[in-house]
Amino acid sequence: MGICVITGGTTGIGAEVKRLLLEQGQEVFNIDYKGGDVCADLSTKDGRASALLEIHNRYPDGIDCMICNAGVGPSQPAANIFVLNFIASVEMAEGVRDLLKKKQGCCVITSSNSITNSTVRLDWVDMLCNVMDEDRIVEFAKTIPPQLQPSAYSSSKRALAKWVRRISPSWATDGLRINAVAPGNTTTPMTQGLTEQQMDSALLIPIPTRYGRREFLDAVEIANGIVFLASKLASGINGSILFIDGGIDALLRSEQV
Ligand SMILES: NC(=O)c1ccc[n+]([C@@H]2O[C@H](COP(=O)([O-])OP(=O)(O)OC[C@H]3O[C@@H](n4cnc5c(N)ncnc54)[C@H](O)[C@@H]3O)[C@@H](O)[C@H]2O)c1
Numbered sequence: 001m002g003i004c005v006i007t008g009g010t011t012g013i014g015a016e017v018k019r020l021l022l023e024q025g026q027e028v029f030n031i032d033y034k035g036g037d038v039c040a041d042l043s044t045k046d047g048r049a050s051a052l053l054e055i056h057n058r059y060p061d062g063i064d065c066m067i068c069n070a071g072v073g074p075s076q077p078a079a080n081i082f083v084l085n086f087i088a089s090v091e092m093a094e095g096v097r098d099l100l101k102k103k104q105g106c107c108v109i110t111s112s113n114s115i116t117n118s119t120v121r122l123d124w125v126d127m128l129c130n131v132m133d134e135d136r137i138v139e140f141a142k143t144i145p146p147q148l149q150p151s152a153y154s155s156s157k158r159a160l161a162k163w164v165r166r167i168s169p170s171w172a173t174d175g176l177r178i179n180a181v182a183p184g185n186t187t188t189p190m191t192q193g194l195t196e197q198q199m200d201s202a203l204l205i206p207i208p209t210r211y212g213r214r215e216f217l218d219a220v221e222i223a224n225g226i227v228f229l230a231s232k233l234a235s236g237i238n239g240s241i242l243f244i245d246g247g248i249d250a251l252l253r254s255e256q257v
Contacts, residue, residue, distance in 0.1 A: 008070030012188030016223035062102025078152035168239030184245025208247035
């Protein structure tokens with residue numbers, strides 16, 4: 001059985017992934033700022049450095065899978081969103097690439113189905129993917145007003161998806177796969193505090209598989225997709241963004257394939 005490292009495995013989608021992997025008999029090592037096997041704040045440079053050191057010390061012979069799932073939602077300041085959702089995911093994935101190479105492993109990243117909606121700022125996506133300088137990104141993010149945090153969120157997740165697609169051919173030359181999931185609204189601690197009004201706007205377009213019900217997706221539905229991409233069953237899949245959103249993306253963008 002394999003060794004899987006996950007970030008953000010303490011609650012929500014990550015906790016469901018951890019549960020499913022443990023049920024399969026995999027070893028799971030959770031990096032989280034609360035309740036992790038290693039407690040590290042991945043929104044800080046020190047937190048990421050200590051987490052990577054810990055993974056290398058613990059698994060010098062390699063790991064089978066890295067799942068970069070930790071993230072914050074649009075209620076957070078833009079700087080936190082950009083750093084944790086984008087910079088930390090990229091740094092953690094690249095930081096264990098040497099360990100994945102030892103076992104011909106793979107990586108799964110948690111993006112979001114908001115990557116195709118109109119809040120995405122392509123200039124911010126470009127800045128994240130092409131500048132990738134944390135200090136400059138944080139300075140810029142401080143100028144973003146709170147009402148644009150949803151744009152910071154969708155842009156951070158779009159940048160992640162773009163990075164995955166871009167980097168996947170080079171990972172493949174090392175015998176590695178990297179893919180992402182793009183979840184729709186899911187019931188987790190991240191969405192639990194929504195007001196009625198926020199819930200209404202989140203469900204403005206009802207989730208097709210929940211049609212007629214005022215419901216989000218369940219965390220296990222997203223986790224199943226992540227565990228599949230992390231498994232050998234997905235050996236032919238690389239550079240893909242798997243929408244797990246009950247069909248919202250297909251509904252809104254049916255002409256794009
Ligand atoms: N819930 C949704 O509707 C939804 C939709 C699309 C994408 N996502 C993404 O799914 C992922 C998981 O979110 P969730 O919905 O399960 O929410 P969640 O809040 O339950 O999970 C986030 C996890 O990340 C950890 N975390 C947060 N900040 C951290 C930090 N600074 N350092 C280390 N760990 C930290 C939390 O402790 C938690 O375990 C996120 O990347 C989120 O953006 C969620």
